[in-house]
Amino acid sequence: MVVIFTEALVSTGLGHLGRCTGLAEQLLEQGKKILLVVHTDESFPHWDFPCEILKINWIVEAELNDFLRNLSEPTLIFYVDSYLAPLGIYHILKTHCTELICIDDDKRLDYPAGSTILNPGYPGLFLGYDREKYKINTGKEQVLLRKPFRNVQRKHEIKSPPEKILITLGGSDPNNLSIKILQNLVTLFPGMEKHLVVGPGFTNGDGLQKLADQGTFLHRNLNAERMCELMLSVDFAITAGGQTMYELDVCGVPMMVIETAENQRNNIRGFVEFQGVREIKKDQLDKIGELLCP
Structure with missing residues (x-):
């Protein structure tokens, strides 16, 4: 099972949710089971989503820990795409999965060592990621497009x-x-x-x-x-x-x-x-x- 954590708020817009939707579609095509966990408000769009959606404020440690305790299936991979999640949240997630993939635009945080950093687009070409500390996937060919595109x-x-x-x-x-x-x-x-x-x-x-x-x-x-x-x-x-x-x-x-x-x-x-x-x-x-x- 793969869990994708992201947000869709008035203050953050819908870009992260859009690319995570594209990511979910691609993973489903690979035969993966997907859960999309979204921190959201009244701005949540009326889209057709390809997988199950769970709306919780996962950037709060107590709510995240409750969610992780109640996971009924073995989870191998977590993706995280956030403007807001503090570093502590990433460390909690890292201890509960075999691979933590941090979707990043601008070296927002010093992510946990051993994580994969996915910078889907041009920005990663201009950022000096530590390639000894992280596995880096970046470039225009990594862009997460929704299926029609x-x-x-x-x-x-x-x-x-x-x-x-x-x-x-x-x-x-x-x-x-x-x-x-x-x-x-x-x-x-x-x-x-x-x-x-x-x-x-x-x-x-x-x-x-x-x-x-x-x-x-x-x-x-x-x-x-x-x-x-x-x-x-x-x-x-x-x-x-x-x-x-x-x-x-x-x-x-x-x-x-x-x-x-x-x-x-x-x-x-x-x-x-x-x-x-x-x-x-x-x-x-x-x-x-x-x-x-x-």
């Missing part, structure tokens, strides 16, 4: 200037970037179709609805299949710098990226350096028009 037929026809644009900033939008972006696009491109994904942690839905013109479409509760279809329907995307970049990439959609969380920095760096993706800073959103149609 692993089977996608890459888009080849892209209209320029774009006629349809996608804005996708993750599960929450604490800085109200979606308001600023949509305001600019509605003003500058009234004839363009604007598709905005509204995450379950968004608190500005009413403001977005008021800004929307006839060419604006707000999308909520998209599962992986519907998200993939939406990406394939557009000509360009404005995205946060997390897991969604890899989904857009396999779909063949040109993108412009905004850093919405500090741990996205090396991810964005990889796309900028190796694939020529354009980055726009939060204080440059008024320049979206000239970047889209130079």
